[in-house]
Amino acid sequence: MTGKTVRDETYVALNAQLSKRLSDCANGDRTAFTEIYQLTSGKFTAILMKMMRDEAACADIMQKAYLSIWKNANRYDPAKGKAFTWMLVIMRNRALDALRARTRYRETETLSGSIIDTLEDDSLSPIEGTQAWMIRRLLAPYLSQLDPDVARAVQLSTMEGMSAREIGETLDVPTNTAKSWVRRGLMRIRKDLEQSDDAMSLYDLL
Known part of the structure; x- marks a missing residue:
């Protein structure tokens, strides 16, 4: 087993x-x-x-x-x-x-990596920014193990809700490449989670 x-x-x-x-x-x-x-x-x-x-x-x-x-x-x-x-x-x-x-x-203070940085984009509501920050905190150790482009694609998908087309435009790559990066990154993170105590806490985020 x-x-x-x-x-x-x-x-x-x-x-x-x-x-x-x-x-x-x-x-x-x-x-x-x-x-x-x-x-x-x-x-x-x-x-x-x-x-x-x-x-x-x-x-x-x-x-x-x-x-x-x-x-x-x-x-x-x-x-x-x-x-x-x-x-x-x-x-x-x-x-x-x-x-x-x-x-x-604490509108002008940082919080262990700066929640304010997450909220500074006017397009994000405080709730959305906070949720993105929470996900970032939980995923950070796993994203750091990915290729930088793949990690960024996963961030844009899971934290900012971007589509594959939007990610491709942001990273200046074809849509299919962006889609492949997100899929590859999530598969790697899920595999890593299987060996981690974080599996249950992130079970429904990915």
């Missing part, structure tokens, strides 16, 4: 557990909520620390997010998505709220 197979099976098992526990939470089962916390808190802490770089902020976000999960457990529908992903969206939304608040009070 390969490492990838083991990870896939672990992810499936985790989602099955979380789905059952969320159903129990919807019926007011506090023990099930405790189990959800035990199953996921370590993973969410790692994800949020990469986004926030601030332990106190992460703790505050997690407290609010888990409270929201408890209150809204009855809204989770396993037919519409995986339990971990549903919870991750709540965590991300809380992180976005915190980052928006931070940028309002």
